[in-house]
Amino acid sequence: MPLTFAQLNQEYVIVRITGQDKVRAHLRNLGFVENEKVSVIQSIQGNLIVSIKGVRVALDKSLANRIMI
Amino acid sequence: MEIKIALAGNPNSGKTTLFNQLTGSRQRVGNWPGVTVEKKEGTLKGENQCTIQDLPGIYSLSPYSLEEVVSRNYLVNEKPDAILNIVDGTNIERNLYLTTQLLELGIPTVVCVNMMDLVKRNGDQIDIDKLSEKLDCPVVSISALKGQGTKEAALKAIKTAQAHQVPRMDKVYAKNVEAALEQIEAILSSSVDNGMLRWYSIKVFERDERIHEILKLKENEKKEIETIIQKVENEMDDDSESIITSQRYDHIGQIVQYAVKKKSEKHALSVSDKIDKIVTNRILALPIFIAIMYVVYTIAMGSTSISIGTMGTDWANDVLFGEIVPNFFDGILTSLHVNDVLYGLIMDGILGGVGAVLGFVPQILVLFILLSVMEDIGYMSRVAFIMDRIFRRFGLSGKSFIPMLVATGCGVPGIMASRTIEQDRDRKMTIMTTGFIPCGAKMPIIGLFAGAVFGGSSLVATSAFVIGIAAVILSGIMLKKFKAFAGEPAPFVMELPSYHLPSLGNVVRATWERGWSFIKRAGSIILLSSIVLWFLQGFGFTDGQFGMVADNNTSLLANIGNALAWIFAPLGWIGDMAWKATVATFTGLIAKEEVVNTFGVLYNFAEVSEEGNEIWTLIARDFTPIAAYSFMIFNLLCAPCFAAMGAIKREMNNPKWTLAAIGYMCVFAYVSSLIVYQLGGLILGEVTFSIWTIVALALLAGILYLLFRPGYKPKTEAIDIQKISIAK
Numbered sequence: 089m090p091l092t093f094a095q096l097n098q099e100y101v102i103v104r105i106t107g108q109d110k111v112r113a114h115l116r117n118l119g120f121v122e123n124e125k126v127s128v129i130q131s132i133q134g135n136l137i138v139s140i141k142g143v144r145v146a147l148d149k150s151l152a153n154r155i156m157i
Numbered sequence: 158m159e160i161k162i163a164l165a166g167n168p169n170s171g172k173t174t175l176f177n178q179l180t181g182s183r184q185r186v187g188n189w190p191g192v193t194v195e196k197k198e199g200t201l202k203g204e205n206q207c208t209i210q211d212l213p214g215i216y217s218l219s220p221y222s223l224e225e226v227v228s229r230n231y232l233v234n235e236k237p238d239a240i241l242n243i244v245d246g247t248n249i250e251r252n253l254y255l256t257t258q259l260l261e262l263g264i265p266t267v268v269c270v271n272m273m274d275l276v277k278r279n280g281d282q283i284d285i286d287k288l289s290e291k292l293d294c295p296v297v298s299i300s301a302l303k304g305q306g307t308k309e310a311a312l313k314a315i316k317t318a319q320a321h322q323v324p325r326m327d328k329v330y331a332k333n334v335e336a337a338l339e340q341i342e343a344i345l346s347s348s349v350d351n352g353m354l355r356w357y358s359i360k361v362f363e364r365d366e367r368i369h370e371i372l373k374l375k376e377n378e379k380k381e382i383e384t385i386i387q388k389v390e391n392e393m394d395d396d397s398e399s400i401i402t403s404q405r406y407d408h409i410g411q412i413v414q415y416a417v418k419k420k421s422e423k424h425a426l427s428v429s430d431k432i433d434k435i436v437t438n439r440i441l442a443l444p445i446f447i448a449i450m451y452v453v454y455t456i457a458m459g460s461t462s463i464s465i466g467t468m469g470t471d472w473a474n475d476v477l478f479g480e481i482v483p484n485f486f487d488g489i490l491t492s493l494h495v496n497d498v499l500y501g502l503i504m505d506g507i508l509g510g511v512g513a514v515l516g517f518v519p520q521i522l523v524l525f526i527l528l529s530v531m532e533d534i535g536y537m538s539r540v541a542f543i544m545d546r547i548f549r550r551f552g553l554s555g556k557s558f559i560p561m562l563v564a565t566g567c568g569v570p571g572i573m574a575s576r577t578i579e580q581d582r583d584r585k586m587t588i589m590t591t592g593f594i595p596c597g598a599k600m601p602i603i604g605l606f607a608g609a610v611f612g613g614s615s616l617v618a619t620s621a622f623v624i625g626i627a628a629v630i631l632s633g634i635m636l637k638k639f640k641a642f643a644g645e646p647a648p649f650v651m652e653l654p655s656y657h658l659p660s661l662g663n664v665v666r667a668t669w670e671r672g673w674s675f676i677k678r679a680g681s682i683i684l685l686s687s688i689v690l691w692f693l694q695g696f697g698f699t700d701g702q703f704g705m706v707a708d709n710n711t712s713l714l715a716n717i718g719n720a721l722a723w724i725f726a727p728l729g730w731i732g733d734m735a736w737k738a739t740v741a742t743f744t745g746l747i748a749k750e751e752v753v754n755t756f757g758v759l760y761n762f763a764e765v766s767e768e769g770n771e772i773w774t775l776i777a778r779d780f781t782p783i784a785a786y787s788f789m790i791f792n793l794l795c796a797p798c799f800a801a802m803g804a805i806k807r808e809m810n811n812p813k814w815t816l817a818a819i820g821y822m823c824v825f826a827y828v829s830s831l832i833v834y835q836l837g838g839l840i841l842g843e844v845t846f847s848i849w850t851i852v853a854l855a856l857l858a859g860i861l862y863l864l865f866r867p868g869y870k871p872k873t874e875a876i877d878i879q880k881i882s883i884a885k
């Protein structure tokens with residue numbers, strides 16, 4: 089399921105990142121890679137604050153929907 | 158030998174802090190050629206032969222954002238003698254991603270692990286020697302904020318540069334990938350110099366889109382390389398770029414496991430997370446933000462007992478520029494027996510004009526101090542996140558909000574703050590609309606008319622903000638439908654730094670940088686134009702004789718005003734006030750504070766208070782409410798002052814766009830005022846039906862059309878990742 093459906097504060101593992109190659113490459117550079125643990129700290133109507141590799145990253149819905157967990 | 162050291166690191170890793178530590182005030186700020194990414198260069202304290210080049214904060218060396226491209230072009234083409242890579246010790250795993258890329262460039266590198274004070278406080282341990290062993294380069298630990306180890310880090314970089322000690326990390330990737338890289342290296346070896354071979358082969362392997370512009374490989378070489386890549390891709394069932402990325406992360410994971418001991422795996426929410434739960438909460442976020450801003454503006458600009466800014470400004474206006482400075486110059490000038498003309502020029506022209514601007518400095522500085530604190534503790538990036546959802550509806554991104562917040566103090570630093578917006582069209586739109594926000598200098602205009610015509614109603618001031626915000630929103634929607642701006646704003650991604658206490662140095666520096674751009678105007682453009690203005694309104698032709706005029710209705714300025722007043726007749730600037738309003742509008746271009754002063758002068762009061770109480774009755778006689786409102790709207794929205802136009806020119810970096818931005822603002826202001834005056838006046842019975850009523854209706858229809866027409870649809874995918882932004 090996409091990251092936007094995740095429960096708050098629960099740890100998930102990223103299984104896939106979809107979309108254009110460039111979008112994927114960019115998300116990867118930010119630490120969103122397959123098999124990485126991710127949890128959602130805050131969600132405002134699909135816009136998320138997530139914890140990945142020990143840092144907090146704010147993502148809008150369009151990007152969060154590309155991250156499959 | 159001159160040594161050039163490049164400072165590279167992630168956003169928020171402490172690069173600016175370190176750069177300031179190392180160079181002190183010996184900095185030169187400019188732009189990277191062709192783009193509006195800030196370029197900072199400085200000389201190392203105590204080492205005149207050593208230049209430090211600050212690179213933009215980046216997460217990787219991929220070709221996907223402007224900052225990354227700028228940094229990587231610099232590193233590859235200019236080849237600094239050494240790279241000083243600053244790494245945030247509290248987020249070491251994430252930061253090493255860039256480090257491992259830098260180490261592939263074949264440039265001597267020193268890694269400095271920053272924030273050691275926080276690392277120690279968290280009880281974590283970073284083994285510098287083990288890290289150095291794994292990265293094959295010198296590693297030092299520093300605390301940039303406390304100034305610990307910073308000088309040593311720079312000296313280490315100089316030493317490494319002099320020894321030309323190039324790191325050579327191998328066995329980073331899986332066996333078959335390393336083998337493929339070696340094969341590619343063999344093919345490239347004839348066209349690339351030895352030191353850069355590994356970098357180029359990795360980039361070629363990743364099919365980096367910009368590499369082929371540089372390398373110019375032959376067709377058969379390209380084919381050969383493609384076969385090598387595809388073989389690995391088939392073996393690993395993934396695309397080559399992902400393979401490199403994942404294996405790079407794996408390798409970093411191993412390094413971290415070997416060299417770093419975390420006290421505890423963090424699963425629980427940190428303090429910072431707990432704060433975020435509240436301040437970015439779906440329901441509470443906006444009320445909290447509004448409450449904070451209310452306090453900020455009360456302290457800076459309000460009129461309560463905690464309004465430090467206003468007290469400072471009152472003192473500057475009444476005492477400093479009301480008594481001390483004039484008395485001082487009066488004393489000097491009288492004892493020198495200068496003639497009346499020169500006395501008038503200095504006392505009324507220069508001191509009056511410059512003083513009016515400098516009087517705002519306390520309010521502006523207090524506002525900027527508070528905004529800088531909000532920025533430094535990490536709240537501003539949350540604000541951008543909260544606002545993104547709202548701003549996206551009219552085609553701007555959350556990052557456009559910070560420039561607008563700053564612009565409530567002064568438009569110049571506001572427009573400059575648009576730099577952090579990466580995507581070109583988002584930034585241009587922000588520059589074009591930020592000037593609509595009522596800045597501190599426009600407040601007296603509002604004060605004058607609220608007091609003179611509207612019985613001091615606070616609704617007028619509120620409506621000024623509403624008009625400013627409405628102008629931003631309407632412009633956002635209308636502009637977005639043009640081809641130049643079409644397409645979604647760049648998707649929002651932003652790292653949110655942990656909340657931390659503000660540092661005095663950072664706050665002072667940020668406040669000063671913004672405040673200075675405001676103060677600088679007083680000494681330059683405002684000084685000059687005060688002199689010109691004083692001349693134009695004091696001199697003229699009487700009975701064919703040129704000379705000083707007693708009645709400024711016959712001054713040169715009045716001549717000019719009368720000659721141009723017809724332009725504004727459709728906005729209701731008619732009768733006795735027409736030329737005065739016209740002149741005041743033009744002097745407003747020098748600085749918006751000048752508008753009220755000009756009315757003061759034109760109504761024959763040499764000195765008026767900030768809100769011009771002395772001329773309220775005269776204004777009320779000449780301006781009908783609707784004409785006053787039309788004048789206010791036009792002056793709030795039209796071309797900003799010269800200093801802000803200069804900022805627009807710098808940030809647009811393109812004459813056509815500069816003209817477009819300023820022209821757009823003027824046209825928008827004119828059309829809005831015309832509609833309000835003609836239609837509002839008709840409803841109130843002040844204005845009769847005329848050809849202008851029809852024009853106003855047509856313009857209104859035009860605006861509605863622009864708002865609701867289907868916009869230009871870009872054919873490519875909405876998300877243009879090329880320009881995607883990762884600001885701090």
Ligand SMILES: Nc1nc2c(ncn2[C@@H]2O[C@H](COP(=O)(O)OP(=O)(O)O)[C@@H](O)[C@H]2O)c(=O)[nH]1
Pocket residue numbers: 166167168169170171172173174175214271272273274275299300301302303533660663885
């Ligand atoms: N505790 C601590 N904070 C630091 C240190 N170095 C920088 N900071 C803080 O980290 C934040 C980001 O620093 P800055 O220099 O603006 O980072 P940049 O984005 O890389 O330029 C600022 O609030 C600094 O005060 C350090 O050594 N220790």
Ligand SMILES: [Mg+2]
Pocket residue numbers: 169172173174214
């Ligand atoms: Mg910085």
